[in-house]
Amino acid sequence: MPLNAQSLDYSAFRQQVLQFHPLIRQADLQQEQACAALLRARGGFDPKIFAEQTGKTFNGKTYFQYTEAGLKYPTWAGLELKGSYNLASGYFLNSESKLPEAGQALFGFNWTLGQGLLFDERRASLEMANLGLNMGAAERLAARNDLMYEAAKAYWTWTYAQNAVSIVTDALKQAQVRHDALRQSFFQGERSAVDTLETFIQVQTREVDLQFALNDALNASLGLGVFWWTENGNQALPAGLAAPELWTQTGAQLQPAQDLLRSALASHPELKIYRTKLQQLSVERKLKREKLKPILDVNYNLLGNGWSFFPTATAEGPAVLANDVKWGVQFSYPILNRKARGDWQVTRIKMAQIDLEIQQKQQSIIAKVQQYGNDLENLRTQTDLFRNMAANYRTLLDAENVRFSIGESSVFLVNTREQRWLDAQLKYLKLLSEWKKAEAGLQWSAGILGE
Numbered sequence: 001m002p003l004n005a006q007s008l009d010y011s012a013f014r015q016q017v018l019q020f021h022p023l024i025r026q027a028d029l030q031q032e033q034a035c036a037a038l039l040r041a042r043g044g045f046d047p048k049i050f051a052e053q054t055g056k057t058f059n060g061k062t063y064f065q066y067t068e069a070g071l072k073y074p075t076w077a078g079l080e081l082k083g084s085y086n087l088a089s090g091y092f093l094n095s096e097s098k099l100p101e102a103g104q105a106l107f108g109f110n111w112t113l114g115q116g117l118l119f120d121e122r123r124a125s126l127e128m129a130n131l132g133l134n135m136g137a138a139e140r141l142a143a144r145n146d147l148m149y150e151a152a153k154a155y156w157t158w159t160y161a162q163n164a165v166s167i168v169t170d171a172l173k174q175a176q177v178r179h180d181a182l183r184q185s186f187f188q189g190e191r192s193a194v195d196t197l198e199t200f201i202q203v204q205t206r207e208v209d210l211q212f213a214l215n216d217a218l219n220a221s222l223g224l225g226v227f228w229w230t231e232n233g234n235q236a237l238p239a240g241l242a243a244p245e246l247w248t249q250t251g252a253q254l255q256p257a258q259d260l261l262r263s264a265l266a267s268h269p270e271l272k273i274y275r276t277k278l279q280q281l282s283v284e285r286k287l288k289r290e291k292l293k294p295i296l297d298v299n300y301n302l303l304g305n306g307w308s309f310f311p312t313a314t315a316e317g318p319a320v321l322a323n324d325v326k327w328g329v330q331f332s333y334p335i336l337n338r339k340a341r342g343d344w345q346v347t348r349i350k351m352a353q354i355d356l357e358i359q360q361k362q363q364s365i366i367a368k369v370q371q372y373g374n375d376l377e378n379l380r381t382q383t384d385l386f387r388n389m390a391a392n393y394r395t396l397l398d399a400e401n402v403r404f405s406i407g408e409s410s411v412f413l414v415n416t417r418e419q420r421w422l423d424a425q426l427k428y429l430k431l432l433s434e435w436k437k438a439e440a441g442l443q444w445s446a447g448i449l450g451e
């Protein structure tokens with residue numbers, strides 16, 4: 001590793017991605033959008049002040065002028081309270097619009113007793129918005145989970161490529177040293193020209209290997225740079241980053257695959273998305289069922305003389321229900337009501353489809369967790385084997401070098417031993433890289449990699 005190189009470990013890389021990647025920011029915005037939708041749904045129950053004034057003047061005469069100002073307050077059970085004050089003046093007022101000279105206060109309510117009594121669009125919107133918070137949180141976790149899996153694969157590919165460059169570079173240096181030593185021995189008459197040619201070919205082979213390794217490292221750096229963003233929104237992998245040595249990276253402390261599987265079936269973000277969709281459809285079905293009822297709306301308003309109510313009160317008390325009131329009843333019902341019945345059936349079918357999708361997703365999650373769990377165990381075994389194999393090949397190489405130094409071996413055997421040791425090292429590193437990817441895959445399949 002160069003002296004000025006900065007080692008980038010996985011935890012630092014992960015933190016960088018989770019903090020600045022645009023997809024993470026987009027997922028956070030989705031959650032903010034869900035909060036905004038909830039605020040909007042709550043607005044359906046906000047009290048509302050209103051005022052209206054209309055008039056007509058012609059040939060210098062005020063034909064009429066009507067003024068109304070007041071407050072409406074919607075409540076949860078389909079009951080809307082209303083209070084207002086009305087004024088009317090002019091030469092040509094409609095008889096039904098005439099009011100006391102001081103104006104008239106009004107207090108009453110509009111109540112939905114049929115369709116909308118138990119459930120309506122406002123309550124449905126509020127429940128949908130609350131579920132939208134759960135949906136937004138699940139979608140955020142799912143996006144983070146998917147992104148971090150792709151980022152982890154890119155990181156461990158880059159780490160392997162960087163380590164491979166280091167190993168091949170050392171092998172090239174060793175081959176160059178051997179070639180130079182053999183040339184000196186040749187000039188001194190101790191070695192044949194064939195030996196120097198064989199070591200030179202080995203140097204050329206190492207140079208070719210290094211070119212391939214450097215190209216792989218360059219492509220891996222480009223792949224890693226896709227996930228590297230800065231606070232200012234710039235995408236640029238810092239120069240001089242170096243990967244840590246793969247064999248120094250310890251395995252993650254993971255739960256057993258069966259424990260992860262149980263956790264995934266209970267709280268996997270993609271399953272949460274489907275289950276929230278099912279809950280939203282349940283709210284929609286509830287609203288559609290309400291639409292099967294007839295419309296029956298009642299309004300009742302107390303009328304005052306100015307601000308004075310109950311002017312016709314008797315000894316028995318004010319005649320609230322009959323005198324000085326304004327009331328109305330509205331009723332309607334489609335005879336066949338096919339639209340409402342069709343809407344309800346469509347929602348029921350959608351819920352059945354989501355149920356099937358949940359079952360399919362559960363089976364997919366089970367299969368993926370088990371597959372990655374099996375891969376992880378297999379890679380652990382293979383990694384141990386190749387670690388021992390690389391150590392054994394190194395022992396053979398050292399022994400062959402001793403034999404070569406005392407004239408009991410050949411350049412061919414030394415090169416062969418070294419090539420096998422190099423291949424075992426690279427294979428060992430590759431398995432370590434795949435092991436780390438399998439760890440990330442197991443966490444991804446369980447839905448916890450983005451947490």
